[in-house]
Amino acid sequence: MGVINDAGKLVLDSCQGAGYSLTLLFRTIAALPHLPFKVRFTLDQMFAAGIKTIPVTLVVAVFAGMILSLQTGLELQKYGQHTLIGNIVAISMCREMGPFITALILAATVGSAMAAELGTMNVSEEIMALEVMSIDPIRFLVLPRVVALTLMCPILTILTDLVGIAGGGIVATTQLGISFPYYLNSARESLTSLGQGLPKDVYVGIFKAWIFGITISVIGCSCGLRARGGAIGVGNAVRQAVKTAFLLIIILGYIVTWIFYRLLGS
Amino acid sequence: MSKPFIVLENVYKAFGAKKILQGISFQVQEGQSYVIMGGSGTGKSVTLKTIIGMLKPDSGSVRVEGQEVPALDRQGLMRLRRDMGYLFQDGALINWMTVFDNIALPLRENSKLTEAEIRDKVMDVIRLVELEHAVDLLPDSISGGMIKRASLARALINDPKIILYDEPNAGLDPIMSETINRLIKDVQDRFGVTSVVVTHKRACAFTVGDIIAIFDQGKILAEGPPGEMRNSELPLVRRFLGGVVD
Numbered sequence A: 001m002g003v004i005n006d007a008g009k010l011v012l013d014s015c016q017g018a019g020y021s022l023t024l025l026f027r028t029i030a031a032l033p034h035l036p037f038k039v040r041f042t043l044d045q046m047f048a049a050g051i052k053t054i055p056v057t058l059v060v061a062v063f064a065g066m067i068l069s070l071q072t073g074l075e076l077q078k079y080g081q082h083t084l085i086g087n088i089v090a091i092s093m094c095r096e097m098g099p100f101i102t103a104l105i106l107a108a109t110v111g112s113a114m115a116a117e118l119g120t121m122n123v124s125e126e127i128m129a130l131e132v133m134s135i136d137p138i139r140f141l142v143l144p145r146v147v148a149l150t151l152m153c154p155i156l157t158i159l160t161d162l163v164g165i166a167g168g169g170i171v172a173t174t175q176l177g178i179s180f181p182y183y184l185n186s187a188r189e190s191l192t193s194l195g196q197g198l199p200k201d202v203y204v205g206i207f208k209a210w211i212f213g214i215t216i217s218v219i220g221c222s223c224g225l226r227a228r229g230g231a232i233g234v235g236n237a238v239r240q241a242v243k244t245a246f247l248l249i250i251i252l253g254y255i256v257t258w259i260f261y262r263l264l265g266s
Numbered sequence B: 001m002s003k004p005f006i007v008l009e010n011v012y013k014a015f016g017a018k019k020i021l022q023g024i025s026f027q028v029q030e031g032q033s034y035v036i037m038g039g040s041g042t043g044k045s046v047t048l049k050t051i052i053g054m055l056k057p058d059s060g061s062v063r064v065e066g067q068e069v070p071a072l073d074r075q076g077l078m079r080l081r082r083d084m085g086y087l088f089q090d091g092a093l094i095n096w097m098t099v100f101d102n103i104a105l106p107l108r109e110n111s112k113l114t115e116a117e118i119r120d121k122v123m124d125v126i127r128l129v130e131l132e133h134a135v136d137l138l139p140d141s142i143s144g145g146m147i148k149r150a151s152l153a154r155a156l157i158n159d160p161k162i163i164l165y166d167e168p169n170a171g172l173d174p175i176m177s178e179t180i181n182r183l184i185k186d187v188q189d190r191f192g193v194t195s196v197v198v199t200h201k202r203a204c205a206f207t208v209g210d211i212i213a214i215f216d217q218g219k220i221l222a223e224g225p226p227g228e229m230r231n232s233e234l235p236l237v238r239r240f241l242g243g244v245v246d
């Protein structure tokens, strides 16, 4: 009986949370005309969200590229196909790995920080104080955070893509005996093989990153704004924010891939 | 001088099964200061929050400046709140902004004043609460008394007609407590604001109160001018107000 109750409560809470987050997203979009008055806060947030996470992103990206290159390269070597490694690393970085890794890092660092900041403000009545002063917390707190991450996530993703490809190149040169220029060339060719201005693998990846940026920031803010009950409440909000963001990144990542490569054809 | 500014009629409020307010009715005249005392958890903060529209009563009427607060929409509430200041029990200063920025915030967000005009206004209230030395500090790095004064300054910055004080001198030493009492009195005399003050300190009640009310079990047990209340025969009133009065 207890289990059923708990499960029911969990479903109910999730639905309420989803409803709250969606409403928050729409209200943030509705607040967009006020963005020009929030440029300073938005830049602050972009700095906090973007610039400060660059070091960890770089390290993770370079190793991800190296692992990808080594694993796949050694396997391909058995069939004498390891010269394809440039294509494979470039495509998987840009399509999936780049946005995915970047989003996970941002969810764990920036999304959690958003939940903690807004959660702390909430439990110490600071959000209420804003409302009493006729200051809309969505314009004042949520809008700059969402805009900042929505811009920074794609930018960081491009960085991850580039660094990951470079990391793959290092392994290709040192471990697989492929020359760096050859590697780069095959990487570039695989991305531009369709002859379009902006290669599909790249823009789908950036589009994903954009969706992830919105998701992580809205979830972070939404969990923070719903935090109740002191430090424990803030802790729960952070945990909830990271968990939900991770789940949504995986699920939305699949949906976007499906739409672009399956629904709209390849 | 005797227009009812804040009127509560038969206000009920419960959180789930927990009944907090059970038929609260009182009036505060323009320029008057109404002091609420009562045990912990009797719904004093909840009463203030209903007055400013942060909580909706389950039933009953809350009118401020003639407007029915629970019926106001977002816009209406925002307009009404421009006339009101609220001193939170724990200050509720924005933790990542300096004292100056905190006090300037309502002006920066909601007025068309230039930065220089804002600076002048902010410095005026900062001088009033004697916080000149703390303008650039963050709330984390100042004492409880300074936080109370800073949030009083923030509540004053819009020249409100109504100020709601939630325990303005709880947890302060006697000297700071008295300073705050004098400040509240000062603000009342100088700007003629209407106020509702929740407090546990009888010194505060007697310094600032025109009317003192004692809350008990979600109702008003007794209310009246300080002189009358001081001589009340009711045991609970005597517990709050009797004894040594400084």
Ligand SMILES: Nc1ncnc2c1ncn2[C@@H]1O[C@H](COP(=O)(O)OP(=O)(O)OP(=O)(O)O)[C@@H](O)[C@H]1O
Pocket (backbone or CB within 6 Å): B015, B020, B039, B040, B041, B042, B043, B044, B045, B046, B047, B089
């Ligand atoms: N938003 C809320 N949700 C649920 N319960 C609440 C809420 N706000 C207040 N309460 C409950 O209502 C009761 C009265 O709260 P209130 O803050 O008004 O007390 P108080 O008279 O101000 O006491 P204190 O002197 O301790 O500040 C408390 O038991 C509190 O737990």
Ligand SMILES: [Mg+2]
Pocket (backbone or CB within 6 Å): B044, B045, B046, B089, B166
């Ligand atoms: Mg209280």
